[in-house]
Amino acid sequence: MSISPQRRQEIIDALRRGTVPRSSLDAFAVGLEPFEPALDVELGKVSSGGSVFKAVRGEYGCGKTFFARWLGDRARKMGFATSEVQISETETPLHRLETVYRRLTERLSTADTPQGAIRNIVDGWFFTLEEDVLAEGTIDPGDEHALLSRTNELLEQRLAMVNSTAPMFGAALRGYRRANAEGDHAAAEGILGWLSGQPNVAASAKRFAGVKGDIDHFGALSFLQGVLAVLRDSGQAGLLLVLDEVETIQRVRSDVRDKSLNALRQLIDEVDSGRFPGLYLLISGTPAFYDGPQGTQRLEPLAQRLHVDFQTDARFDNPRAVQLRLPAFDLDRLCMVGCKVRDIFIEHSQSAERIAQFCDDDYVRDLAGAVGGKLGGKVGVTPRIFLKKLVADVLDRIDQFPDFDPREHYALTIDDSELTTVERQAMGAADVDEIELDL
Numbered sequence: 001m002s003i004s005p006q007r008r009q010e011i012i013d014a015l016r017r018g019t020v021p022r023s024s025l026d027a028f029a030v031g032l033e034p035f036e037p038a039l040d041v042e043l044g045k046v047s048s049g050g051s052v053f054k055a056v057r058g059e060y061g062c063g064k065t066f067f068a069r070w071l072g073d074r075a076r077k078m079g080f081a082t083s084e085v086q087i088s089e090t091e092t093p094l095h096r097l098e099t100v101y102r103r104l105t106e107r108l109s110t111a112d113t114p115q116g117a118i119r120n121i122v123d124g125w126f127f128t129l130e131e132d133v134l135a136e137g138t139i140d141p142g143d144e145h146a147l148l149s150r151t152n153e154l155l156e157q158r159l160a161m162v163n164s165t166a167p168m169f170g171a172a173l174r175g176y177r178r179a180n181a182e183g184d185h186a187a188a189e190g191i192l193g194w195l196s197g198q199p200n201v202a203a204s205a206k207r208f209a210g211v212k213g214d215i216d217h218f219g220a221l222s223f224l225q226g227v228l229a230v231l232r233d234s235g236q237a238g239l240l241l242v243l244d245e246v247e248t249i250q251r252v253r254s255d256v257r258d259k260s261l262n263a264l265r266q267l268i269d270e271v272d273s274g275r276f277p278g279l280y281l282l283i284s285g286t287p288a289f290y291d292g293p294q295g296t297q298r299l300e301p302l303a304q305r306l307h308v309d310f311q312t313d314a315r316f317d318n319p320r321a322v323q324l325r326l327p328a329f330d331l332d333r334l335c336m337v338g339c340k341v342r343d344i345f346i347e348h349s350q351s352a353e354r355i356a357q358f359c360d361d362d363y364v365r366d367l368a369g370a371v372g373g374k375l376g377g378k379v380g381v382t383p384r385i386f387l388k389k390l391v392a393d394v395l396d397r398i399d400q401f402p403d404f405d406p407r408e409h410y411a412l413t414i415d416d417s418e419l420t421t422v423e424r425q426a427m428g429a430a431d432v433d434e435i436e437l438d439l
Contacts, residue, residue, distance in 0.1 A: 002347065003027055003347065007023065007027075007058060009171055010022070011022065011027065011344055012297065012344065015390075016392045018384055020065050020066050021069070022069060023076075025069055025073050025109055026070065027340065028337055028344060030336045030337050031311075032067065034319060035324065038319035039319070040074075041320075042280065043237075043238075046078070046237070046280045048076065048240050049278060050278055051275075051280070052297070053272065053282075054280070054281070054322065054324065055282075055284070056282065056292070056326060057284075057329060059381075060282065060380075061380045061383055061384065065244060065284070068284055071240065071282065072084065075237075075238075075280070079111070079235075079236060080237045080238050081109065081110045081121065081231055082108075082109055082110075082239070083108045083170075083241050083242070087244065089249075089251060089252045093256065095260040097218075097220040098216055098220045099197075100243070101197045102196065106196070109401070110236065113205035121230060121231060121234050122234075126151065128235065129158070129233070131154060133150045134147075134309035144181070148181055150166055155173060158229060158233055159173070162204055162225050165222045166219060166222030166223055169226035171225050172195045172209050173370050175191045175208055175211070176188055176192055176209065178322045187209075190202045191206075191209045193205075194209070194214075194215075195223075197214075197220065198217045199213075221270065225275065228276055228277065229238070232277075236278075238278035238279065239278060239280070241282070242282045242283075243282070245285070246285050247286045250289060250292070250294040252294055255296065262299060263294065264283070265299060268302070290306060305322070307323075310325055314327060331369060331377050334379060335364055335365045338368055341387055345391065349399060351398060355399065358398050361400060364390070367386070367394065367412070371386040371414070372386075376426045379425045385421075388415075389412065393412075397410070
């Protein structure tokens with residue numbers, strides 16, 4: 001597939017840094033085709049007002065983050081807003097849903113707004129309300145006071161269900177619109193920040209909107225309902241919310257872990273009950289999180305909700321099940337990804353012929369095998385560092401230096417400082433003399 005120069009640059013820049021690109025991932029996705037039909041059906045269900053919960057499992061390096069962003073890219077093309085939240089024991093603990101809600105709004109993105117789309121969505125919603133009011137034909141477009149009053153009435157009608165559980169959400173929206181109408185931009189900024197779950201909002205802004213305090217754990221769920229209602233009314237198909245790295249729950253204190261697991265169970269039950277129409281909730285974690293004693297197995301009701309039989313051959317995994325198993329990388333799959341990345345690099349490049357000559361399929365396979373060998377033969381943990389080496393050490397040099405031949409001038413080296421903890425563990429110590437002791 002052909003991609004634009006901008007998209008190409010975004011992909012190459014991310015891989016050069018050793019990170020997962022945020023868009024156009026279908027350009028080099030490999031092995032995800034079996035999931036596409038079922039996921040498209042589920043996204044269609046959500047866009048029709050339903051809700052879906054999905055869990056993804058896989059060892060480090062098998063592409064959980066890639067899968068989540070690939071699905072996000074797919075969802076945005078279908079008109080969804082998306083948000084990716086990394087669960088963290090310090091910054092975004094799952095047992096404090098107000099922090100999850102805050103990160104959700106900070107990272108909210110749409111097809112035309114890569115991040116921080118909450119303002120555009122809210123403004124677009126008010127524009128839609130005004131258009132609906134004018135379509136009634138009873139309000140003079142030049143009568144701003146009447147237009148504001150009737151729009152507020154329509155706002156109350158659209159948020160009737162949310163107002164019963166989170167009246168402050170509607171109050172904040174009214175305050176935000178009034179502040180903008182009066183040209184009080186400082187108040188509008190503060191109110192939008194409060195609506196987004198930000199702490200330390202000026203008291204004057206909250207007084208303007210008639211709201212108090214901050215959003216708490218339980219209020220976050222009600223405010224999520226409000227966000228979904230605004231998204232639907234502003235023309236979005238729904239929201240894909242990704243909670244990544246939920247396995248970090250296993251590393252916290254036992255009381256915090258139990259609270260986090262219960263919060264996850266609560267979220268799943270709320271999705272199943274239909275409380276969040278228009279929400280596709282995706283979580284990702286390692287097999288140890290789903291099957292180990294410090295993960296979901298600690299909470300029996302949660303383990304029951306997430307249980308899927310993975311004893312059969314992976315070829316017959318059910319993509320409609322509540323939990324998906326991502327296939328581990330092998331050398332062939334790694335080479336396919338490497339070749340696709342090379343072909344993306346070649347697009348719009350002035351050195352296309354040289355790259356095709358000096359970085360052919362055989363060289364890509366040799367490099368993939370070499371990186372895997374450096375990491376203890378564990379191909380499953382090599383994709384990130386392999387693609388980083390391929391782009392930064394090989395393709396960039398062929399592109400820039402006319403006399404560079406990777407087979408002659410490049411020897412693979414991997415430094416501890418460029419590895420993640422899991423990659424470093426895979427690299428391991430080959431000899432007892434290599435083990436450093438603190439004496």
